[in-house]
Amino acid sequence: MKVQINTDKNVEGSDRLEAYFSSEILRVLSRFDDKVTRIEVHFGDENSAKSGFGDKRCLIEARPANMQPVAVTEHADSIEKAFSGALDKIKKTLTTTFDKQKVH
Numbered sequence: 001m002k003v004q005i006n007t008d009k010n011v012e013g014s015d016r017l018e019a020y021f022s023s024e025i026l027r028v029l030s031r032f033d034d035k036v037t038r039i040e041v042h043f044g045d046e047n048s049a050k051s052g053f054g055d056k057r058c059l060i061e062a063r064p065a066n067m068q069p070v071a072v073t074e075h076a077d078s079i080e081k082a083f084s085g086a087l088d089k090i091k092k093t094l095t096t097t098f099d100k101q102k103v104h
Contacts, residue, residue, distance in 0.1 A: 001026065001029070001032070001033050001036050001037065001038065001039060002037065002038045002039070003021075003022045003025050003026065003038075003039045003041070004038065004039070004040045004041070005017075005018045005021055005022065005041045005043070006040065006041065006042045006043070007042075007043045007044075008042075008043065008044040008045065010044065010045035011043045011044060011045050011056075011079060013043070021041060021083060024083075024087065025039055025041070025060075025087065028087055028091055029062075029087075029090070029091060029094065032062075032064075032094050032098070035064055035065060035094075035098060036062050036063065036064050036065070036094065037063050037064070037065050038062075038063040039060065039061070039062050039063070039090075040060070040061045040063075041058065041059070041060050041061075041083070041086075042057075042058070042059040042060075042061075043056070043057070043058055043079055043082070043083075044056070044057040044058075044059075045057070046075075055075070055077075056075065056076055056077065056078055056079050056081070056082045057073060057074070057075050057082060058073070058074050058076075058079065058082035058083045058085070058086040059071060059072070059073045059086065060072055060086045060087065060089075060090045062090055062093075062094055064094070064097065064098075067097070070090070070093050070094070070097060072086055072089035072090045072093055073086065074086035074089060
C-alpha cells in the first residue's frame, strides 16, 4: 500500500510529520494492505491565516484494488485531531466496504 501526503499552501508539511502520518496509516490500516493499493491524505486550513473552530481539514482517500475510491473528511481544531478522526472514519468505511463484499 502506497501512502501519499499532500498539504495546501496554508499547512506546513515537514518530513517528520509526513513520516508520522504515513506510519500511523500503515499501522492502523495494515489489515487492508493486500486490498488497498494507495492511500492519499490531503491536509488543508480552510481559514488560511485566521484561526477558527474546526478550520483544519483532513481528507483521506483509499483506492481499493478493482473498486471505486472511497474518501472521508474530518474537520477539527488541529491537523492531528483532523487526521485522527479521518483515520477512524476510513478504517470503518473500509471495514464496511470489504464486509459487504464477503456477503455477496
